[in-house]
Amino acid sequence: MGIAETYTRGRRFAVTRPGSILLAIVGFILLFDLAGQLTSGQITFSSVGSLIWDGLMRGLVIGLAGIGLSMTYSILNFANFAHGDYITAGAFSGWATTYLIAGLGRADVGALLLVGAGGSVFGGTLGLMSPERPLRLLQVLLLLELRQLD
Structure with missing residues (x-):
């Protein structure tokens, strides 16, 4: 050559x-x-190491989701996107457990749970019931249709 x-x-x-x-x-x-x-x-070298470690862990989570989705698609012959929900829930619960164990003693777990329960805002408290209006519209349309049948 x-x-x-x-x-x-x-x-x-x-x-x-x-x-x-x-x-x-x-x-x-x-x-x-x-x-x-x-x-x-x-x-510093330590910050480069921690950045590499964080990137590796997050990349592995995304790779695991991709492998699971491709396996689900190859077995079932359709994409089951609920797999992404499971992987997201697992990742968040794993990260929450890791941060809870790593930060043990820094914050009171009971206080964190109370802040989470009391700090959340539900749509019902704000009056934002999204299914309410379409269901009322559906009821009215159904009644009008039944009235025309008589």
């Missing part, structure tokens, strides 16, 4: 996949920027 073939293969790659080259350039720019901020002291 000569230089001409290597050059041709690289040129073909640049023509067929310009997005990959752009992604590589942006990646190198970000790496050089990170190295510059680490050497100047603007960012």
